[in-house]
Amino acid sequence: MDRFTAPPYRIKMIEPIKQTTLQERKESLEKAYNNLFLLPSEAVYIDLLTDSGTGAMSHYQWAALMQGDESYAGSRSFYRLEETVKEITGYKYMIPVHQGRGAEQVVLPLLAKHSDMYFISNMHFDTTRAHVELAGATAIDCVVDECFDIDTFSPFKGNMNVEKCEAYIKDLGRENIAGIIMTMTNNSAGGQPVSLENLRYVYALTQKYDIPLIMDGARFAENACFIKQREKGYDKHEIKDIAREMFDHADIFLMSAKKDALVNIGGLIVIKKDVEFFRECQGRTVPYEGFPTYGGLAGRDMEAMAVGLKEGLEEDYLIHRLDQVRYLSEKLRKAGVPVQYPAGGHAVFVDCKNMCSHIPFDQFPAQSVCNALYLEAGVRTVEVGSFLLGRDPKTGKNIESPFEWMRLAIPRRTYTYAHLDHVAEGVISVYMKRKELKGLYFEYEPKVLRHFMAKLKYV
């Protein structure tokens, strides 16, 4: 496994990016109030803020774009997308939405039928958690303990802790559980996969207690590829068959298509067989997203998604994709930088709690590392830690996150191994200077999702 595969594509259109000087980056960061979200993208050389909607489309996708049918109702592009989604998932009903959180805002309130309900997940992504809470419900994370031991190899650190999950169901009462959400891959745990064995156990649990299982499958294809690589008995299986087996073990599939469907915008609600629930979702889609045959998307977006969904399942693409992340991760590990090991699907997660133990959690060590990397190398990343987590709504106190991550998310089909070498050199230089880094405090703190618009100062 120490070979890294070359890309199964060649480059036919380029977008120039520019390296800046240290002085320019200092000025840009100051103007952005030390918050990388506030930087203009032109001040960034390599942008690893997110892998969401930032990838490159293939020439097949660009060609499909030209065939978009922009009819308000009954668009040909809708039927094409529907056919592809049904073929991949085996599910009966599909509604397009503008992106993943569009699916969340339609579906989650319909599941939270009365007040004080709970969603249990291997780990909620932040927008999913926000929509659970907006629906008046409570989000419980229940990932396996291996996830917290970043140095020890474990093939499926994204798994649900099944015993703990069942204990929650019994304690809280089955009638109070609105749904079980399996995030695959598990983004916040470090892009870590979920095994089919684990998914089967969780599905059996949901059937026993008659609770819907929702797959938050933004990165379902990457998860399927990990199953092929790491789960016993699957090495000869085709990725699409593994994905199909995953879908067999869920009732509802929500997707941010900006990830594994290889498009810049789009999302999906897919329902296995419950026609009544599908109708309820259609009803809510109209006011929030749009008529159910376009759901906030242009016809051309649906065309590109139909093609991207299939390309995203191609094995040679996936192997190279996962290899890029592993390549960066291995380079950093070899240099002693603490990272979640083994590498996950879409990003390398650097443990800044360990790296900057001299900075307290409420001075946001990972944000300080992200800023230092920007100054060092012009690379933009994102903090996933106490800065993002926010305050306890009851006490108003900063919540301490179990992890202080700097996430280096790799956009799909966008950067080369040489770009990743530049990133690695930058991270290693920052690691050498880690003891000199300083904490941050708020000059301005927004009340909701504070990390996006906050203004920060150095202590």
Ligand code: F0G
């Ligand atoms: N679920 C997961 C697991 C996600 O990673 C995301 C988005 C969403 C839902 C929401 O989808 O952005 O299309 O509305 N993740 C991005 C990220 C933003 O950077 O990880 P969306």
